[in-house]
Amino acid sequence: MALKIIESCVNCWACEPLCPNQAIYEAKPHFLIDAKKCTECEGEFADAQCASICPIEGAILDALDEALNPPGSLTGIPPERMAEAMAELQAH
Amino acid sequence: MELKVLGQAEPEAPKGGCSAGSCGSTDDQLSHLPEDIREKVHNHPCYSEEAHHYFARMHVAVAPACNIQCHYCNRKYDCANESRPGVVSELLTPDQAVKKTMAVAANIPQMTVLGIAGPGDPLANPERTFATFRALSEQAPDIKLCVSTNGLALPASVDELAKHNIDHVTITINCVDPEVGAKIYPWIFWNNRRIKGKKGAKILIEQQQKGLEMLVERGILVKVNSVMIPGVNDEHLKEVSRIVKQKGAFLHNVMPLIAEAEHGTFYGVMGQRGPKSSELQALQDDCAGDMNMMRHCRQCRADAVGLLGEDRGAEFTMDKIEDMEIDYTAAMEKRAQVHAAIEQELAAKQAKPQAPALVPLESLGGGSKPRPVLMAVATTGGGVINQHFGHAREFLVYEASAEGVRFIGHRKVDLYCSGGDTCGDGESVLGGIINTLEGCEAVLCAKIGYEPWEMLEEAGIQPNGEHAMEPIEDAVMAVYSEMLEMGKLDAKTDDQETQATA
Ligand code: SF4
Ligand code: SF4
Ligand code: SF4
Numbered sequence: 128m129a130l131k132i133i134e135s136c137v138n139c140w141a142c143e144p145l146c147p148n149q150a151i152y153e154a155k156p157h158f159l160i161d162a163k164k165c166t167e168c169e170g171e172f173a174d175a176q177c178a179s180i181c182p183i184e185g186a187i188l189d190a191l192d193e194a195l196n197p198p199g200s201l202t203g204i205p206p207e208r209m210a211e212a213m214a215e216l217q218a219h
Numbered sequence: 220m221e222l223k224v225l226g227q228a229e230p231e232a233p234k235g236g237c238s239a240g241s242c243g244s245t246d247d248q249l250s251h252l253p254e255d256i257r258e259k260v261h262n263h264p265c266y267s268e269e270a271h272h273y274f275a276r277m278h279v280a281v282a283p284a285c286n287i288q289c290h291y292c293n294r295k296y297d298c299a300n301e302s303r304p305g306v307v308s309e310l311l312t313p314d315q316a317v318k319k320t321m322a323v324a325a326n327i328p329q330m331t332v333l334g335i336a337g338p339g340d341p342l343a344n345p346e347r348t349f350a351t352f353r354a355l356s357e358q359a360p361d362i363k364l365c366v367s368t369n370g371l372a373l374p375a376s377v378d379e380l381a382k383h384n385i386d387h388v389t390i391t392i393n394c395v396d397p398e399v400g401a402k403i404y405p406w407i408f409w410n411n412r413r414i415k416g417k418k419g420a421k422i423l424i425e426q427q428q429k430g431l432e433m434l435v436e437r438g439i440l441v442k443v444n445s446v447m448i449p450g451v452n453d454e455h456l457k458e459v460s461r462i463v464k465q466k467g468a469f470l471h472n473v474m475p476l477i478a479e480a481e482h483g484t485f486y487g488v489m490g491q492r493g494p495k496s497s498e499l500q501a502l503q504d505d506c507a508g509d510m511n512m513m514r515h516c517r518q519c520r521a522d523a524v525g526l527l528g529e530d531r532g533a534e535f536t537m538d539k540i541e542d543m544e545i546d547y548t549a550a551m552e553k554r555a556q557v558h559a560a561i562e563q564e565l566a567a568k569q570a571k572p573q574a575p576a577l578v579p580l581e582s583l584g585g586g587s588k589p590r591p592v593l594m595a596v597a598t599t600g601g602g603v604i605n606q607h608f609g610h611a612r613e614f615l616v617y618e619a620s621a622e623g624v625r626f627i628g629h630r631k632v633d634l635y636c637s638g639g640d641t642c643g644d645g646e647s648v649l650g651g652i653i654n655t656l657e658g659c660e661a662v663l664c665a666k667i668g669y670e671p672w673e674m675l676e677e678a679g680i681q682p683n684g685e686h687a688m689e690p691i692e693d694a695v696m697a698v699y700s701e702m703l704e705m706g707k708l709d710a711k712t713d714d715q716e717t718q719a720t721a
Pocket of ligand 2: 136181
């Protein structure tokens, strides 16, 4: 069981200091998780720390390759509501 | 210790621009301040309007991580509002930052202030931020240190900040109401979890206010930055201003939202517009109560170098610095000399009996007061009109009225159009400039070419090159007096066209 950082990572450093197991390391072109060290934070925190601070939707995947922060989840607006929200914002 | 804020006795900040004497020259305001506070602000380009013409600052980008998300920031790109370097800028280690600071301070002896402003939140990167401060307070004790923060981690950092002898802290506060906050901040990271919406905004607001109070208690000067987002927090910012002043913030800086679609921010993508210059100015006037409003902020990047309004960052990239030979002791002496010379110049300027920059009211005839007029000025600094119209990348805007001359703000031209101003693709650069100068009735510059002269006149903006090398305030007042004599000031404001060509 381990999480994975993929290429959309912007190397912002937010996750690195939070990992209780020092599993995250700076690498080129983007940060990586050492699968041997990552415990998915189980037993340590209720939520995976890296995924809880990462600002980039889709940058961190779980063991099933599913995004922990799927599209729309961080802007607070699900994609299907984008159009509606846009109209609302443009109205003022 | 309680910080003296001008006229703080009233908990309710008086509204409305000049009424509380907070317009006009910042000198006046500085002279009301206790000596220890004057000492802290007189050479800080962001805290003193006067100082920003003479003293330089720099930011080092050592703090990449952030603990909140703002809708005007896109972590993938350069953040337009909150001073973030772009993907091409260098993120520095604390060691590199110290090296860079020493190199810049040796080459730009006017430098007085080193700030850490990101690109993320400095206090979300406490180790990197404090390592930099620690080293600099030892190696360059004459440089003032300051930091900008979103405030979430501020209460936890105040003691550490105080230890490093930091005189100035900027907190970005966009709201004091979680309902409003939820429209600006989609989430925060707090106590090991991501907290969304109103709940997150509430925690952020509490931490910001607590941090503000703690800093004021310790005698650290606080500047509050607010981003004006039309339809989201514009009205609300008056309340924010009132509260932060009441709590002892020293300076309030209301900045316009910058939200271009291509920045990829939430607001940019969603078509949220930024305020027009006139809307920003009106809000700044509404917020100007018993405290200084900062009107000369340039929304600098997290790696900006030099005087406000100029960016010499490219001269000091890490590879260039590696090759620079720097004698730190000599540099510090030189700095001391240059600073002393500037202080002298400023003192001489203040000692000089100021020609009363007022239109004598008797000369107005029995009638009403002449209307105020906005004028744009091209200057490279030093408080004088010394720039060619065509070389100006920004204009300083002043308002002349029967009360005197006051600085209103700066408007960027050429590369940018300030948010909200329409500047269609097909328009020439000159057309863009004219748009940006909307509302101004004159442009004062050192020189100006024939073609822009004609176009400006046509647009109702009178070019004027007669006051080259003169002090800005005097020249603005002189032009205002001329306009008054020519009877242009009793005419209707909105009919500039006819006045200018008359
Ligand atoms: S899930 Fe937890 S243990 Fe795994 S990399 Fe992220 S922070 Fe570290
Ligand atoms: S927080 Fe996300 S974007 Fe930032 S370094 Fe970690 S994985 Fe990359
Ligand atoms: S962003 Fe504004 S306050 Fe910060 S350094 Fe630039 S001018 Fe000063």
